[in-house]
Amino acid sequence: MSDVILETRALSKHFGGLKAVDSVDMSVREGTIHGIIGPNGAGKTTFFNLLTGLIEVTRGAVLFGGRDITGIPPERVAGIGMSRTFQNIKLFRFMTVLDNVKVGFHTRTKTGLLGAVVRNAAFRADEAFVTGQGLELLDFVGLRKQAYNLAANLSYGTQRRLEIARALATDPKVLLLDEPAAGMNPSEKSEVMELIRKISSLGRTIVVIEHDMKLIMNLCDVITVLNQGLKICEGTPAEVRNDPDVISAYLGHARGA
Amino acid sequence: MNYYLQTLVDGIAQGSIYALMAIGFAMIMGILGLVTFTHGEVIMIGAFAGFYALTFLKTGIFVALVAGFAAAWILGLVIELICYRRWPKGPDETWLITTIGVSTVLKSGAQIVLGTEQQLVPDVYTGFWTLGGVRILHIQVFMLVVLFILSAGLWLFLKKTRTGLELKAVSMDKTAAALLGVDVRRILVIGNAIGCALCGVSGVLLGVYYNSVHAVMGGSAGLKSFASAVLGGLTSIPGAAIGGILLGIFENVGVLFFSSGWRDVIAFLILIAVLLVRPSGLLGRKGAEKV
Amino acid sequence: MKTLVRMVQRHGTLSMLCAAGVLLAVPFLIRGNDYLLRIAINILLYSVLATSLNMINGYSGQFNIGQAGFYCIGAYTAAILATRYGVGFWLALPASGLIAALSSVLLGIPTARLRGIFLAICTLGFSEIVRLTILNWIEFTRGPMGIPGIPFPTFFGYEISSNFGFYFLILTIAAVTLFVCHRVLNSRIGRAWIAIREDELAAKSMGIPTTRYKIYNLAFGTFWAGAAGCFYAYLSSYVSADSFTLDEGFAILCMVLVGGPGSLIGPLVGAFFLVVLPEMFRFLAEYRLVIFGLAILVTMHVRPQGIAGGGVFAAIAPDSEEPAGKGAAS
Numbered sequence: 001m002s003d004v005i006l007e008t009r010a011l012s013k014h015f016g017g018l019k020a021v022d023s024v025d026m027s028v029r030e031g032t033i034h035g036i037i038g039p040n041g042a043g044k045t046t047f048f049n050l051l052t053g054l055i056e057v058t059r060g061a062v063l064f065g066g067r068d069i070t071g072i073p074p075e076r077v078a079g080i081g082m083s084r085t086f087q088n089i090k091l092f093r094f095m096t097v098l099d100n101v102k103v104g105f106h107t108r109t110k111t112g113l114l115g116a117v118v119r120n121a122a123f124r125a126d127e128a129f130v131t132g133q134g135l136e137l138l139d140f141v142g143l144r145k146q147a148y149n150l151a152a153n154l155s156y157g158t159q160r161r162l163e164i165a166r167a168l169a170t171d172p173k174v175l176l177l178d179e180p181a182a183g184m185n186p187s188e189k190s191e192v193m194e195l196i197r198k199i200s201s202l203g204r205t206i207v208v209i210e211h212d213m214k215l216i217m218n219l220c221d222v223i224t225v226l227n228q229g230l231k232i233c234e235g236t237p238a239e240v241r242n243d244p245d246v247i248s249a250y251l252g253h254a255r256g257a
Numbered sequence: 258m259n260y261y262l263q264t265l266v267d268g269i270a271q272g273s274i275y276a277l278m279a280i281g282f283a284m285i286m287g288i289l290g291l292v293t294f295t296h297g298e299v300i301m302i303g304a305f306a307g308f309y310a311l312t313f314l315k316t317g318i319f320v321a322l323v324a325g326f327a328a329a330w331i332l333g334l335v336i337e338l339i340c341y342r343r344w345p346k347g348p349d350e351t352w353l354i355t356t357i358g359v360s361t362v363l364k365s366g367a368q369i370v371l372g373t374e375q376q377l378v379p380d381v382y383t384g385f386w387t388l389g390g391v392r393i394l395h396i397q398v399f400m401l402v403v404l405f406i407l408s409a410g411l412w413l414f415l416k417k418t419r420t421g422l423e424l425k426a427v428s429m430d431k432t433a434a435a436l437l438g439v440d441v442r443r444i445l446v447i448g449n450a451i452g453c454a455l456c457g458v459s460g461v462l463l464g465v466y467y468n469s470v471h472a473v474m475g476g477s478a479g480l481k482s483f484a485s486a487v488l489g490g491l492t493s494i495p496g497a498a499i500g501g502i503l504l505g506i507f508e509n510v511g512v513l514f515f516s517s518g519w520r521d522v523i524a525f526l527i528l529i530a531v532l533l534v535r536p537s538g539l540l541g542r543k544g545a546e547k548v
Numbered sequence: 549m550k551t552l553v554r555m556v557q558r559h560g561t562l563s564m565l566c567a568a569g570v571l572l573a574v575p576f577l578i579r580g581n582d583y584l585l586r587i588a589i590n591i592l593l594y595s596v597l598a599t600s601l602n603m604i605n606g607y608s609g610q611f612n613i614g615q616a617g618f619y620c621i622g623a624y625t626a627a628i629l630a631t632r633y634g635v636g637f638w639l640a641l642p643a644s645g646l647i648a649a650l651s652s653v654l655l656g657i658p659t660a661r662l663r664g665i666f667l668a669i670c671t672l673g674f675s676e677i678v679r680l681t682i683l684n685w686i687e688f689t690r691g692p693m694g695i696p697g698i699p700f701p702t703f704f705g706y707e708i709s710s711n712f713g714f715y716f717l718i719l720t721i722a723a724v725t726l727f728v729c730h731r732v733l734n735s736r737i738g739r740a741w742i743a744i745r746e747d748e749l750a751a752k753s754m755g756i757p758t759t760r761y762k763i764y765n766l767a768f769g770t771f772w773a774g775a776a777g778c779f780y781a782y783l784s785s786y787v788s789a790d791s792f793t794l795d796e797g798f799a800i801l802c803m804v805l806v807g808g809p810g811s812l813i814g815p816l817v818g819a820f821f822l823v824v825l826p827e828m829f830r831f832l833a834e835y836r837l838v839i840f841g842l843a844i845l846v847t848m849h850v851r852p853q854g855i856a857g858g859g860v861f862a863a864i865a866p867d868s869e870e871p872a873g874k875g876a877a878s
Contacts, residue, residue, distance in 0.1 A: 286665075292664065292665050294665065294668075339845060343849065349664045349665070350611065350664065351848065351852070353611065353664060353665050353668060354805060354844060354848055355844070355845060355848050357613070357798070357801070357841075357844065358841045358842070358843075358844030358845040358848065359841065359845065360841070361798055361802075361837055361838070361840060361841030361844070362837075362838050362841035362842055362845070363841075364837070365795075365835070365836075365837035365838045365841065366838050369834055369835065369838070476794065480669070480673070483669055487666075519680065519684075521676070522673075522676075522677060522680065525673040525676075525677070528669070528670075528673070529658060529659075529670060529673070532659075532662060532666060532670070533658055
């Protein structure tokens with residue numbers, strides 16, 4: 001049984017009277033694929049935003065590798081080993097595909113203004129690293145041929161893969177994926193599943209929010225179920241599938257294809 | 258003591274003009290969510306309309322106010338056509354650029370057409386009352402009355418007319434309003450025109466109070482409406498009014514210490530201070546202007 | 549037009565050599581004509597100014613309309629260093645840039661979290677405060693009287709006193725500016741700035757400390773405006789705050805918007821047209837700013853990315869080929 005790498009304790013976010021996330025305890029073990037599901041409005045993306053410091057925690061704690069990172073500023077999250085993709089795809093649209101990935105390497109390189117102007121050895125090493133590794137990552141997600149296209153011109157499915165490549169560039173211990181398969185047809189979805197499995201097989205921990213039940217059940221080792229901000233179940237796919245609370249939460253909601 | 262009371266009175270009077278400008282500004286930027294850089298120039302055009310009414314058409318103050326209102330209203334329609342019509346959803350940067358363009362054209366154009374000299378505006382009410390050692394000019398009271406009447410009119414419009422209600426709906430959620438059958442474009446046109454018209458009136462008052470209009474008066478006026486509205490809370494009309502009055506008071510207190518060349522800097526410093534400490538202003542909704 | 553652009557993109561080095569050749573030959577061709585030389589100098593001077601503003605507005609998403617203030621700080625720094633402390637041109641040049649950049653930090657820190665019109669108004673206010681401070685701080689800047697008597701720059705003993713000489717001086721400055729900007733844009737820092745422009749939240753999530761980087765960006769852009777100010781001081785031998793009004797700032801903004809933000813060549817195009825056209829139509833000189841304002845409006849309605857803009861302002865999407873030469877700046 002591997003160690004817990006990401007943990008929340010009584011994590012809460014209140015917007016005035018609304019409890020978007022209500023005292024959620026979650027443990028993610030290193031190397032696993034951990035799913036987060038729940039009907040619409042359950043607070044899943046808000047939960048991610050709390051983990052990555054994008055919004056302020058009302059109560060509770062987030063622990064990463066045993067360290068309390070609650071309230072960490074979002075720009076420090078990549079540096080500690082956690083990165084994410086977004087529900088609405090937030091690519092750098094008017095940069096090339098490769099440049100998007102290069103930005104992901106920001107925390108792993110050091111060249112500043114002076115180095116950029118003078119183009120010293122350190123700069124050239126950084127650029128070679130960033131270009132080489134960037135192209136490799138694009139290869140890994142299957143986008144090598146589009147390296148010099150403008151990100152804005154990519155198809156929807158390829159944009160999602162680019163976002164994943166960019167997040168991988170930070171060399172994260174934990175990768176948070178927010179609905180990576182949203183809006184995709186079945187063949188694209190299975191490609192994404194493959195990609196996620198590939199990433200996991202390299203030892204990275206993945207937390208994935210998804211609406212597609214079949215995808216989640218087939219992919220994840222552990223699933224946390226949220227409903228209206230509360231955690232109503234956490235366990236293996238089999239446990240979750242048969243949990244009465246989960247079933248009643250989804251009654252009346254369309255099941256994912 | 259009297260001296261300070263006098264400063265307070267003068268400040269409130271001056272603030273009433275700022276309040277009117279700020280309400281117009283809050284209407285356009287806070288309520289309708291449009292970005293505008295043309296505010297100062299609209300005030301200037303209104304001021305000149307009033308000036309011409311008073312000096313060349315030799316009308317009374319009321320016609321001058323109407324002239325300012327009308328000129329600014331029309332200008333508002335033109336601005337909407339050029340700056341907003343094509344991009345009803347923004348982004349903000351586009352509106353900023355187009356309104357900068359219009360502002361530049363108006364400011365420079367005014368210098369050519371209306372002359373680069375400061376023009377003398379005749380006095381309208383020259384009398385005053387003395388109340389406990391403090392002098393209150395008739396014109397000051399008049400300005401406050403105008404502010405009150407226009408504010409009341411605006412309040413009635415927003416609360417009691419159908420267009421006013423539609424405007425409130427649009428300000429809350431354009432998409433929802435459109436789905437409910439509101440002609441959002443028409444509302445933007447009208448709302449923008451109202452905001453501009455209020456500025457036009459404030460311009461006339463500015464001209465009358467300071468006995469001068471100047472083609473370049475827009476810059477300072479625009480800054481003050483902006484600062485007042487931000488101080489009071491961009492999304493709140495009563496806030497904007499309060500912000501304006503407060504700015505008038507601060508300015509009058511400020512010139513006791515600083516020379517008049519630095520007058521505008523006071524408004525600017527207040528603006529920065531509010532944006533740094535409490536960007537939503539005194540009465541505004543939180544989170545309207547940050548990332 | 550598109551084919552010309554593609555040709556230039558494909559043969560980047562050759563195009564640059566051609567451009568360099570033209571720029572070097574021009575002064576010889578118009579040697580006797582001081583008027584034309586002056587125009588050429590102005591084109592290059594405003595190229596530097598427009599480029600300096602483009603680094604900010606076109607590449608980090610910040611909206612700065614107060615560049616005149618930094619131009620002014622640069623000019624006055626040079627004037628004071630030259631007339632009061634006998635500092636030579638070549639030392640004054642980087643010093644002016646540095647002082648302008650440091651002042652921009654004064655503006656950048658409090659306004660770091662502001663966006664759009666709020667930031668724009670603050671930059672405007674800053675520009676005006678600079679002008680007012682200089683006008684009123686008579687002991688230091690001689691106020692409205694300005695600072696006269698700035699000597700000619702010297703280059704290895706040779707005194708640069710003619711328009712011919714000044715042309716080559718500003719050409720060198722412009723070349724250095726573009727060179728450095730090109731290098732910075734195609735580096736980790738440049739990419740970070742563009743990322744901030746594209747999506748600040750996503751940039752943060754990739755580990756970029758956006759607030760700090762926006763301040764760096766402001767300092768970097770204003771450095772070149774300060775350097776341009778130094779050149780201006782030496783060119784005119786006299787500085788006065790009157791030359792650095794908000795109108796000047798608007799003119800520079802116009803050059804960036806019309807020429808095309810987000811690309812290295814856009815501001816050059818903007819500077820060229822907006823210096824040359826008012827000269828060609830001298831009878832319209834009074835209407836200079838009206839025309840600039842109209843140019844902005846026409847640009848937004850007809851071709852919002854400007855004549856030669858890039859990045860988010862580009863409607864033309866390049867094909868999927870190998871990089872054409874200028875990388876992030878094309």
